[in-house]
Amino acid sequence: MKSLVEAEALDAADPLRSFRDRFALPKGVIYLDGNSLGALPKSTPTRLQAVAVEEWGQGLIRSWNSHDWVGAGRRVGAKIAPFIGAEPHEVVVADSTSANLYKLLIAAVKAQGQRRTILSEPGNFPTDLYMADGAAWSVGDARVKTVRVADIVDAIDDDVAVVLLTHVHYKSGAMLDMAAITAAAQAKGALVLWDLSHSVGAVPVDLNGCNADLAVGCGYKYLNGGPGAPAFLYVAERHQAVLRSPLSGWFGHAAPFDFGDDYAPAGDIGRFQCGTPPILGIAALEEGIAQFDGVNRAALFAKGRALGDACIALMGEYCPEMELVSPHDAGSRGSHVSFRHPHAYAICQALIDRGVIGDFRAPDVLRLGFAPLYVGFADLWRAVEVLTELLRDGSWDAPHYHARNAVT
Amino acid sequence: MKSLVEAEALDAADPLRSFRDRFALPKGVIYLDGNSLGALPKSTPTRLQAVAVEEWGQGLIRSWNSHDWVGAGRRVGAKIAPFIGAEPHEVVVADSTSANLYKLLIAAVKAQGQRRTILSEPGNFPTDLYMADGAAWSVGDARVKTVRVADIVDAIDDDVAVVLLTHVHYKSGAMLDMAAITAAAQAKGALVLWDLSHSVGAVPVDLNGCNADLAVGCGYKYLNGGPGAPAFLYVAERHQAVLRSPLSGWFGHAAPFDFGDDYAPAGDIGRFQCGTPPILGIAALEEGIAQFDGVNRAALFAKGRALGDACIALMGEYCPEMELVSPHDAGSRGSHVSFRHPHAYAICQALIDRGVIGDFRAPDVLRLGFAPLYVGFADLWRAVEVLTELLRDGSWDAPHYHARNAVT
Numbered sequence: 001m002k003s004l005v006e007a008e009a010l011d012a013a014d015p016l017r018s019f020r021d022r023f024a025l026p027k028g029v030i031y032l033d034g035n036s037l038g039a040l041p042k043s044t045p046t047r048l049q050a051v052a053v054e055e056w057g058q059g060l061i062r063s064w065n066s067h068d069w070v071g072a073g074r075r076v077g078a079k080i081a082p083f084i085g086a087e088p089h090e091v092v093v094a095d096s097t098s099a100n101l102y103k104l105l106i107a108a109v110k111a112q113g114q115r116r117t118i119l120s121e122p123g124n125f126p127t128d129l130y131m132a133d134g135a136a137w138s139v140g141d142a143r144v145k146t147v148r149v150a151d152i153v154d155a156i157d158d159d160v161a162v163v164l165l166t167h168v169h170y171k172s173g174a175m176l177d178m179a180a181i182t183a184a185a186q187a188k189g190a191l192v193l194w195d196l197s198h199s200v201g202a203v204p205v206d207l208n209g210c211n212a213d214l215a216v217g218c219g220y221k222y223l224n225g226g227p228g229a230p231a232f233l234y235v236a237e238r239h240q241a242v243l244r245s246p247l248s249g250w251f252g253h254a255a256p257f258d259f260g261d262d263y264a265p266a267g268d269i270g271r272f273q274c275g276t277p278p279i280l281g282i283a284a285l286e287e288g289i290a291q292f293d294g295v296n297r298a299a300l301f302a303k304g305r306a307l308g309d310a311c312i313a314l315m316g317e318y319c320p321e322m323e324l325v326s327p328h329d330a331g332s333r334g335s336h337v338s339f340r341h342p343h344a345y346a347i348c349q350a351l352i353d354r355g356v357i358g359d360f361r362a363p364d365v366l367r368l369g370f371a372p373l374y375v376g377f378a379d380l381w382r383a384v385e386v387l388t389e390l391l392r393d394g395s396w397d398a399p400h401y402h403a404r405n406a407v408t
Numbered sequence: 409m410k411s412l413v414e415a416e417a418l419d420a421a422d423p424l425r426s427f428r429d430r431f432a433l434p435k436g437v438i439y440l441d442g443n444s445l446g447a448l449p450k451s452t453p454t455r456l457q458a459v460a461v462e463e464w465g466q467g468l469i470r471s472w473n474s475h476d477w478v479g480a481g482r483r484v485g486a487k488i489a490p491f492i493g494a495e496p497h498e499v500v501v502a503d504s505t506s507a508n509l510y511k512l513l514i515a516a517v518k519a520q521g522q523r524r525t526i527l528s529e530p531g532n533f534p535t536d537l538y539m540a541d542g543a544a545w546s547v548g549d550a551r552v553k554t555v556r557v558a559d560i561v562d563a564i565d566d567d568v569a570v571v572l573l574t575h576v577h578y579k580s581g582a583m584l585d586m587a588a589i590t591a592a593a594q595a596k597g598a599l600v601l602w603d604l605s606h607s608v609g610a611v612p613v614d615l616n617g618c619n620a621d622l623a624v625g626c627g628y629k630y631l632n633g634g635p636g637a638p639a640f641l642y643v644a645e646r647h648q649a650v651l652r653s654p655l656s657g658w659f660g661h662a663a664p665f666d667f668g669d670d671y672a673p674a675g676d677i678g679r680f681q682c683g684t685p686p687i688l689g690i691a692a693l694e695e696g697i698a699q700f701d702g703v704n705r706a707a708l709f710a711k712g713r714a715l716g717d718a719c720i721a722l723m724g725e726y727c728p729e730m731e732l733v734s735p736h737d738a739g740s741r742g743s744h745v746s747f748r749h750p751h752a753y754a755i756c757q758a759l760i761d762r763g764v765i766g767d768f769r770a771p772d773v774l775r776l777g778f779a780p781l782y783v784g785f786a787d788l789w790r791a792v793e794v795l796t797e798l799l800r801d802g803s804w805d806a807p808h809y810h811a812r813n814a815v816t
Binding site for chain 1: 432434437439441444445447448452453456457460461463464465466468469470471472473477503504505506507510514518530531532533534535537538539541542543545546547548549554579628634635636637638639652653654655656657658659661664665666667668669670671682683684685686687688689690692760765767769770813
C-alpha cells in the first residue's frame, strides 16, 4: 500500500465495505480502538428503546416469559458459539469476563483432585492474574504460578490443575497456538482455560477443533456489545456435568422458580449463570453480534490480517522510531498491532486530539486496533499520516499530552 | 377504606401523588409487582439513548474519562447510601446481588479466623442460600447452617463467622429487627450480612444506626433500575481496609490502568468491584434512583405501610379465603403483603389476565407489592375488587390458568 489512492482502491474492492455503514462512527474520527470498545451499531439504540419501552415498560414482569428474558443468557451464548468453534449449548452469556474466569478456575481446581496450581504467564491481562489470585486465595490451598509463555508446557507438572492463557495477548497482539498448547497440557493432565477477549470476532477460533476444555471472552470488544457488556463462557460438553460453579446463584439452578432451599445446578451450560441476567446489557450484546449477520468470516479475518500487515509496513516506512511489539507474521497475531515508544502516552493523546483514536497501555505501548467490520485501509493510511506528521513536528511533546487521565 | 370514593380521596390527598406521573405504566394495568421488577421511569429510555448515542457512539473509548464511566459504580453507590443509612463512601454498585453476597460471605469467613459457619434461615431467598453454599464449598472447610429466624441469635456459637439474613423476607414480607439482631450477633463475635433487596426504597433502613457490618441489595425492585439491573453492596467503613473480595478483578484494583501483575486492592469501597462496570445498566439504575428526587422518604414509607394495612383490611373483608402470610403489624412488614391459597398460582394468572399484576411464589403464595412511588389507594381498591369477583365466580379455575410458565 503505497498511497491513499491505493488504500481507497482496496476499500472499494473490499467485499465487507458495506458493513461499515451499520456503525455510527463519529465524523472526523478514525477509530482504531474497537479492540478495546467496539463501535456503536446504528441499530442498537432502537433495540434498547424497544427493550425498555415495550418489554420492560409495557410487558413488565410478564416479559420474563413473553420476551424470553429467562433464556437470554443461553440464547445469546448460542449466537457466539459459531465465532469460536463451539456448539450452541456450550456457550452462555453471564456476568463479566473477570467473574467468568473465577467460576471456571475454581471449577477446574476443584475438579482436579490433588492438583493445586493455576499456571499462567506474567504480563497476562491483569484481571486474569488477579482473578486467579482471588480464586487461589478463596480455595485456600491453591496457588498461582507464572512462567514465560514459551516455557508454559515445560512448567506443567503434577500439581498444575489448570493453565490460564489469553489466546491473543492484550498488549502485544501475539496469538498462541491453541491446538498445540491444549494438547500438550492435556497430555500432562492439566485443563486449559482460554481467554478469548481479544480473539472473538477478530480471528478464527476453533475450540472444539482444538479439543478445548474451557474458555471465557468479552462482549464489548469486537462483538460490539457496549461498554461493560456482559461476557460469555464456554465449557466443553464433556465437562459440563462434572464442573460446578462456585458462583452458584439462582439463575444457574435446575429449577430457579421452585424456590427450594437446596442448590441443584442446571443440567446444562446454564449452571454457569449466577444472578438475574442483565437484560439491557444482553440485548445490546445480541444487537452487536447481529452486525455480523451476512459476513463471510474467512473474509473478515483475512481483512484483519491484511490491515495489520499494512500497518506494520507503513509504520516501518514512515514511523521507524515506533518499535514494533507485535509479531510480524499475521498468522501469529490478533487484529491489533502495538508499538513501543518512551513517550507512547503523550503520542497517543496527541493522536486522539487529532481524531485518531488508538490507545495506550502502560508503560510505553501504543495500540492500534483493526476491527475489520468497520475499519478500512484509507483509515489506516490517514492514521499513519497523522502520526508521521506528529512525530516529525514534535507537537505531541506538549505538557497537556503528558497529563494523565484516570483511564489512560 | 370503605369505598372507591374514599380510596380516591386518599390518592387526592397523597403528597406523593405526582410522582406516579414519572412512570410509564401501561394503560389498563394495576401493577402490584414493583417489589419484583420496578416500573419503567419515563425518563429512562431517553437516558439510555443519551448513553448509547452520545457517550458510547460519539465519545467511544474517551467516555471512560469524559463521562466518568470509570467512576460509575462508586457514583451510583453513593446515591443509594441515603436510602440505607450509609455514608456515600460505604456503598458501591457492581455485579449482581448473588455475586455480591458471595464476595462478602467469603470476605467475612476469611476475616473471622477459625470461625467457619455461615448461619442463615431456611426459606431465605434461594440465591442467598445457594451463594452461601457456593461460598462454603469454595473455601472448603466452611459450612452453611440454617435455623428458624426466631432461633438465630441462640444458634450463634463460636463457629459462626457470619449471619446472613434478609431484612424483609421475599415471600412473607416479614421485616426483621436489624438493630437487635446485629447487636446480639456482634456480642457473640459474628458479623451480620443483610440482604436489603426487598427493603431499599420501600422501608426505612439505617445501617450505620444499627452499627451494621455488611449488606447487599437489588437494583431492579423498588429502585427501578430495570430487569437484571446491577446490584449494590455496603461495607461499613471500619471493615473496608480489612476485608478482601474473592472476586478480585481489575476494577477493584488500586491502580487498574497500571496493568501490573500483582493484585493490590483499592483503598476504599471500590475494592469490591470486579470486572468492567456495565455502563448501560448502571445508567438505567441511576435514572431509576433519580425518580426519588424530591421525595420525602418518611412520607413514602408511611404510604407503603398504609397501603399494606389497607390491603390486609380489604382482603380480610372481601377475600377471607386468602390466608394472610405477612405480619399484621406494619412495623414488622415490608411493602408487600402475601396471602396463601392452595390455588394461588391459577388465581395469580387469572388476575394478570384481568390486568392486575401481582406474582406467585411457590408453592402457594400470592404476593401483592406496593411500590409507594407509583401505586395508589384506588389501584388497591380495584385490585381487590377484581380478586373478589374472581373468587366469587370461580373463573380462575380454568385449565389455562393452571398451566405453568417458565417463570411463575
